Amino acid sequence: MTDKKNQVSRRQFLNYTLTGVGGFMGAAMVAPMVGFAIDPLLKGQKDTEFIYVMDVSEITNEPQRKTFKVDQVDGWYESQVDRTAWIFKTEEGNILALSPVCTHLGCTVDWASNEQYPNQFFCPCHNGRYTKTGVNIEGTPPTEPLHAYEYKVEDGKLLLGKAKKR
Amino acid sequence: MKYKTSDTSQYTQAKEYIDTAIIPLIPFSFVSDQEMTQLSLQKEMTQIYIDQIEKELKGRVFVTPEYYYVKNDKISDEKLRLEEYVNHINKQPFKYIFLITPDNKWRKITKDMDVDLIWIPVIKEGNLNQSETQQLIQSQVKEIQSLIMDSWNE
Numbered sequence: 001m002t003d004k005k006n007q008v009s010r011r012q013f014l015n016y017t018l019t020g021v022g023g024f025m026g027a028a029m030v031a032p033m034v035g036f037a038i039d040p041l042l043k044g045q046k047d048t049e050f051i052y053v054m055d056v057s058e059i060t061n062e063p064q065r066k067t068f069k070v071d072q073v074d075g076w077y078e079s080q081v082d083r084t085a086w087i088f089k090t091e092e093g094n095i096l097a098l099s100p101v102c103t104h105l106g107c108t109v110d111w112a113s114n115e116q117y118p119n120q121f122f123c124p125c126h127n128g129r130y131t132k133t134g135v136n137i138e139g140t141p142p143t144e145p146l147h148a149y150e151y152k153v154e155d156g157k158l159l160l161g162k163a164k165k166r
Numbered sequence: 167m168k169y170k171t172s173d174t175s176q177y178t179q180a181k182e183y184i185d186t187a188i189i190p191l192i193p194f195s196f197v198s199d200q201e202m203t204q205l206s207l208q209k210e211m212t213q214i215y216i217d218q219i220e221k222e223l224k225g226r227v228f229v230t231p232e233y234y235y236v237k238n239d240k241i242s243d244e245k246l247r248l249e250e251y252v253n254h255i256n257k258q259p260f261k262y263i264f265l266i267t268p269d270n271k272w273r274k275i276t277k278d279m280d281v282d283l284i285w286i287p288v289i290k291e292g293n294l295n296q297s298e299t300q301q302l303i304q305s306q307v308k309e310i311q312s313l314i315m316d317s318w319n320e
């Protein structure tokens with residue numbers, strides 16, 4: 001008799017497992033919420049990574065378009081993505097590496113692509129414009145400047161990190 | 167924009183700017199091994215094209231969920247369903263609708279619809295990672311992009 005008591009009936013077993021699964025699902029429901037809360041941490045390129053893009057000696061006053069690959073962690077996925085930067089020397093002689101992502105709704109801007117504005121960055125989607133240093137021009141849709149990449153110079157080589165708001 | 171939460175919530179806030187829908191039309195088949203291989207390659211290529219275009223024009227285009235169909239010689243059978251799909255998408259205030267497909271059979275039956283068909287030239291077999299293939303795709307993407315931009319400026 002005692003023996004029987006200790007045996008787990010089929011129903012009980014099912015019950016245990018189901019609660020187990022329930023518990024697990026509960027955890028799964030909570031996890032994404034935590035994910036949302038700390039999203040900025042989970043998302044994006046691994047921190048502190050700087051990638052070689054070009055030699056400093058090649059940088060001109062005219063913006064040049066350079067593409068490089070970074071490892072990106074985006075929640076569940078880890079992948080290699082292409083990044084683009086417009087790189088040039090400002091009048092003060094500083095290096096500036098601008099992100100081409102329009103701050104309006106995210107199209108890719110191009111340097112001097114519109115004949116009427118040969119010294120500006122131009123966004124083909126809603127005619128957004130930026131000055132050479134990436135400052136948004138009033139009266140066009142973007143409301144903030146193009147983001148700029150963090151950079152380092154090591155042995156005459158330009159390394160780029162993350163694009164940051166200015 | 168893509169059909170995912172972060173993009174759709176942005177879309178609903180800025181509809182007046184995102185006036186162009188891109189609908190991928192993707193054929194598939196499980197009948198012969200050869201066709202399976204070919205069509206899956208076509209699907210992958212189409213995906214690459216669309217991803218590139220979306221990246222460039224994110225702020226004005228919305229890529230809808232793929233329209234999948236069984237590859238069939240009689241594509242006219244699909245016409246009604248496509249029309250319904252397009253009408254459905256048009257519940258949102260899109261001004262331009264582009265269909266992107268590797269299947270050139272669509273040409274005839276979309277002629278009388280209020281959409282633009284963009285046909286993607288496909289390679290029969292091969293490796294998408296080859297640098298020639300990538301270059302080819304890059305230059306084609308530019309073409310398609312300017313095609314879309316031209317229709318905006320008309």
Ligand code: FES
Nearest residue numbers: 102104123128225
């Ligand atoms: S996305 Fe660049 S102006 Fe709107």
